[in-house]
Structures are given as structure tokens and as C-alpha cells.
Amino acid sequence: MESAVDELQPPERLLMGPGPSETHPRVLRAFGTEPVGHLDPAFIEVMDETQTLLRETLRTDNQRTIPVSGTGSAAMEAAIGNLVEPGETALVPGNGYFGDRMAEMVRRAGGTPVTVEAPWGEPLDPETVADACAEHDPSVVGVVHAETSTGVRQPEMAEITAAAHDHGALVVADCVTSIGGVEFRMDEWNIDAAYAGPQKCLSCPPGASPLSVSDDAMAKINAREEPVRSWYLDLSLLDDYWGDERAYHHTAPINNVYGLREALRIVHEEGLEARWDRHKRASAALQEGLWALGLEPVVDESVRLPSLITARLPGGLDPGEVVETMRAEYDVEIATGLGAFADEAVRVGCMGYGARRGPVLETVGALGETLARKGIDVAPGAGVSAATDEFSR
Numbered sequence: 257m258e259s260a261v262d263e264l265q266p267p268e269r270l271l272m273g274p275g276p277s278e279t280h281p282r283v284l285r286a287f288g289t290e291p292v293g294h295l296d297p298a299f300i301e302v303m304d305e306t307q308t309l310l311r312e313t314l315r316t317d318n319q320r321t322i323p324v325s326g327t328g329s330a331a332m333e334a335a336i337g338n339l340v341e342p343g344e345t346a347l348v349p350g351n352g353y354f355g356d357r358m359a360e361m362v363r364r365a366g367g368t369p370v371t372v373e374a375p376w377g378e379p380l381d382p383e384t385v386a387d388a389c390a391e392h393d394p395s396v397v398g399v400v401h402a403e404t405s406t407g408v409r410q411p412e413m414a415e416i417t418a419a420a421h422d423h424g425a426l427v428v429a430d431c432v433t434s435i436g437g438v439e440f441r442m443d444e445w446n447i448d449a450a451y452a453g454p455q456k457c458l459s460c461p462p463g464a465s466p467l468s469v470s471d472d473a474m475a476k477i478n479a480r481e482e483p484v485r486s487w488y489l490d491l492s493l494l495d496d497y498w499g500d501e502r503a504y505h506h507t508a509p510i511n512n513v514y515g516l517r518e519a520l521r522i523v524h525e526e527g528l529e530a531r532w533d534r535h536k537r538a539s540a541a542l543q544e545g546l547w548a549l550g551l552e553p554v555v556d557e558s559v560r561l562p563s564l565i566t567a568r569l570p571g572g573l574d575p576g577e578v579v580e581t582m583r584a585e586y587d588v589e590i591a592t593g594l595g596a597f598a599d600e601a602v603r604v605g606c607m608g609y610g611a612r613r614g615p616v617l618e619t620v621g622a623l624g625e626t627l628a629r630k631g632i633d634v635a636p637g638a639g640v641s642a643a644t645d646e647f648s649r
């Protein structure tokens with residue numbers, strides 16, 4: 257009998273938005289590998305290898321470095337839900353969308369979020385963080401290293417953790433859009449808990465998300481008076497599975513772990529620093545292409561994230577219409593701006609397997625044609641030409 261639903265046949269899009277990014281073909285093959293049981297010694301070996309590679313990629317020695325079952329938001333909620341206890345105060349950044357999400361998670365953990373203000377499109381100032389610590393006495397300070405909503409890279413991470421530690425607070429860092437693409441040094445910067453996602457610069461489909469927690473942070477979790485409100489994300493329970501015991505907690509998403517392991521193996525082969533450099537170079541070419549087409553950067557160059565560029569459109573064009581034409585006519589996915597930039601800017605990702613010559617040229621080429629179609633006075637190939645020049649510099 258014929259099925260009522262056709263065989264799966266998604267369109268072939270080039271994914272150059274804020275994530276998911278292009279999947280690496282080797283990662284996709286790893287996803288198709290036959291699963292074994294989640295307690296099989298063969299899988300336990302895969303777990304160990306994945307943890308080792310994760311530590312290397314996050315630049316940490318933390319024993320508790322695991323893939324959380326779920327997307328980046330699950331790893332985020334694990335970090336916040338475990339570290340923030342009812343009645344405690346947590347500082348969250350006010351300069352982007354993901355700080356707001358942190359605040360909501362703090363509230364649901366029973367804590368009180370206090371926003372450290374900075375304008376959208378700018379980073380936090382460590383002095384403002386220090387002042388807020390002195391005023392509010394938080395137990396946790398949240399910071400977004402790579403703010404995907406605006407394209408800001410938070411500099412001075414070590415200064416921020418120093419300010420928090422001076423006041424006895426632990427630091428939770430969001431490195432979802434930096435892991436494997438933008439310089440991030442968990443231990444050197446004294447970060448207590450860091451979470452990430454696989455579908456940005458690691459070029460792995462979403463579903464198993466990196467989380468690393470220091471011994472100090474784990475000591476706070478183990479000393480909690482009230483159990484973590486989420487059973488699923490309770491790190492003291494997850495320790496039984498990912499720690500020495502290897503006891504059942506929940507069934508790990510076997511194939512997601514296979515995929516993440518392969519993505520991290522690729523990072524290891526390429527070299528982390530070479531990879532940071534590749535993202536910088538591909539992003540520089542992408543940016544030259546955008547500026548040649550008349551777009552304008554929203555974020556100052558000194559703190560601009562290589563992996564996500566927010567750019568104002570010329571001629572008052574509607575970002576939603578540009579994104580729609582790019583998708584429908586050219587099969588290229590980019591995204592509109594958010595918050596303060598929603599009506600005027602697009603966001604273009606330069607992540608992982610997409611941070612290469614081919615995808616960058618295809619994106620700026622499609623954008624040039626889109627702008628020309630919409631009546632902007634620009635040579636459609638101007639972006640490709642400028643990006644090519646930058647690549648061959």
C-alpha cells in the first residue's frame with residue numbers, strides 16, 4: 257500500500273544563518289552508524305573518547321565535561337538550574353537575547369536574576385560587572401561569550417571571572433557560538449561552568465550539547481540544600497552515568513554522541529588554533545563581500561564575532577523579505593536581526609563547514625543578486641569579487 261506521506265526529501269539549503277550550520281559529511285556518516293546499547297563497553301569507550309575530545313576543544317581539564325542530552329538550551333538549563341539555588345541572585349547580561357533566556361532560567365530555578373546592562377551590539381564592561389557584584393552579592397554570574405543575537409564577542413573574559421570570584425560568585429559562560437570556531441579558553445579564563453551546542457561551529461546536527469563544570473562548581477552543586485528542580489538535568493545524578501559508575505540514568509542519544517565525537521575528531525585533526533584562524537579568514541572574506549554590497553556592520557570590529565555577522569541592509573530593505581528571497585530563490589539560509597536590529601539588519605553565520613571559500617562566495621553571490629532584484633543600485637557580483645580578493649590576500 258502506498259504511504260500517505262512521501263519519502264523524506266528536504267530541500268538542499270546552504271545553511272549560513274545563526275545555526276544549525278552546514279553539517280560536515282563525516283559527521284553525517286557517523287550519525288548513520290549502527291547504535292549499540294548505552295551501557296555497552298563499546299559505547300563507554302565512545303563516551304570516554306568524546307569527553308577527552310571535549311576537554312581539548314574547551315581547553316579545560318575538568319573531569320565533568322559531558323554532552324548533555326538535548327540542545328544547547330538543555331546544557332544552558334543544566335548549568336543554571338544546578339548552580340543557582342532558590343533564593344540566590346544571579347547576574348545575567350543585558351546586551352542580547354540569550355542573556356534574557358538565562359534570566360528566565362534563573363527565575364525558574366527559584367533564583368533572582370539581576371541584569372548587568374550594556375547596549376545590544378556591545379559587550380559587557382568588567383567594571384560594570386564588578387560594581388553589580390558589589391551591589392547585589394550574586395552567587396552566579398552569567399556571561400555570553402558569543403552573543404548570536406547581535407554578533408558580539410565578549411572580550412576580557414578573565415577580567416569578568418576575576419570580578420565575580422572577588423565577590424565569591426561562580427561564572428557560567430555561554431560558548432554555544434564560539435566552541436570550535438572562536439578562541440575560547442575555559443581554564444585559562446577561570447570559567448566555572450561552560451555550555452555549548454554542536455550545531456554552530458562544530459557543524460554537527462543538534463541533540464547532544466557540551467557542558468563542562470569545574471570542581472568548585474560541582475562542590476556547590478553537591479552541597480545544595482534543595483535538589484535540582486529538573487530531575488533530567490540534575491548533574492549529581494548524571495554523574496552516575498558519565499562518572500566512574502556508568503549506571504543507568506537515561507538512555508543517551510547514542511547517534512548524537514557518535515556525531516559529536518566525529519565533529520570533535522575533525523577539530524582535533526585540523527587543530528583548534530588553525531580552526532580559529534580559518535574562521536577568522538573566511539569571516540573576513542564574507543565581511544568584505546557584505547560591505548562591497550553596501551551593507552554596514554552593526555558591531556565594532558574590535559568585538560565583532562567571526563562566526564556571526566550582523567549587517568544593516570542598504571536602502572531601507574526589509575530583512576524578512578531579503579531572508580525569504582535568499583531561501584526561496586537561492587536556497588541559502590540566513591536570518592533577520594533580532595531585538596534592536598530586527599527591522600534593519602540580517603545575520604549571516606560563518607561557522608564550521610560553512611566557514612570556507614565555496615559557501616562564503618555562494619552566500620555573497622546570492623545576496624548580491626537578491627539586492628539587485630529588490631532595486632538596490634549595486635553590481636550583483638561586487639560581493640563575490642571583494643570576497644575573492646580577500647581570500648587570495
Ligand SMILES: *Cc1c(COP(=O)(O)O)cnc(C)c1O
Pocket residue numbers: 275327328329330332354400402403404405430432433453462
Ligand atoms: C543557539 C544558541 C543557544 C541555544 O541553543 P539551542 O541549541 O537552540 O537550544 C544558546 N546560546 C547561544 C549564544 C546560541 O547561539
